[in-house]
Amino acid sequence: MAAYQTLIVETPEAAPGVTLIRLNRPEALNALNTALLAELGQALAAAQADDAIGCIVITGSAKAFAAGADIKEMSDKSYAQMFKDDFFAAGARAIEGTRKPIIAAVSGYALGGGCELAMMCDFILAADTAKFGQPEINLGVAPGIGGTQRLTRLVGKSKAMDMILTGRMMGAEEAERAGLVSRIFPADTLVDEALAVAARIAAQSPLATAMNKELVNAAYETTLSTGVALERRLFHSLFAFDDQKEGMAAFVEKRKPAFKGS
């Protein structure tokens, strides 16, 4: 497996079919810089290309998932540089372009770009210590990799405005109530729980999983009637795969399915 400077990437034995990506810049509370986002893109591309991998977990440390974009890297940049580099767009595209499910396992701070990274994942599992926020207003700027758009869709306008205009943090329970987080676990079991969830996903048909992910994401991009029509088409198309025959035969024969991704 490739050596990374800002990540620790593993395929844990206890979670077959899962790539675990740990953000690893402890000196900066895992702040996202150009190097980290480039490596994250590489790690995601490797997981996407590996047929043995069915799900990806991104996590940080106990103290911080990621405390934002790296303020020290950004502070002196000019508009021309930001525009020319299309700052962080490549990193965002790498995450958005991954067809396998990505779970964010968030402990501690998920602030600014860290909260945005978590929201770019397919769902968020949180430790009871998690703290989410979009504090960019305190720096005289705004979220830049989707925070104003994704937080608003996830928690609604009132709470998104409250979070973004005040820069306050919200804890795990408020985040779960608001719909930002799907489940909360005790901090010391979070990664193991996330790996168990990911292993369960990785054991399903990879074809059906990719289509399900595509369909849920379509709900954000289209009207209800177009989304429902797309769902019906993809549902019908799933009957072209061996995995549909295997899944339904296994149910009838009262055994576990063995999906092959064909």
Ligand code: CO8
């Ligand atoms: N960038 C760079 N370094 C950071 C960051 C960061 N975002 N966050 C923490 N660090 C560093 C600190 O500078 C410190 O380094 P050092 O020891 O060298 O001084 C080290 O990490 C530890 O941090 P603290 O001593 O501050 O730890 P505390 O426990 O006292 O506080 C906090 C933790 C509350 C999380 C605090 O560190 C903090 O407020 N961090 C900044 C949070 C923030 O403002 N995040 C938003 C950043 S802007 C952003 O994300 C924009 C996203 C869009 C960009 C996309 C562009 C297109």
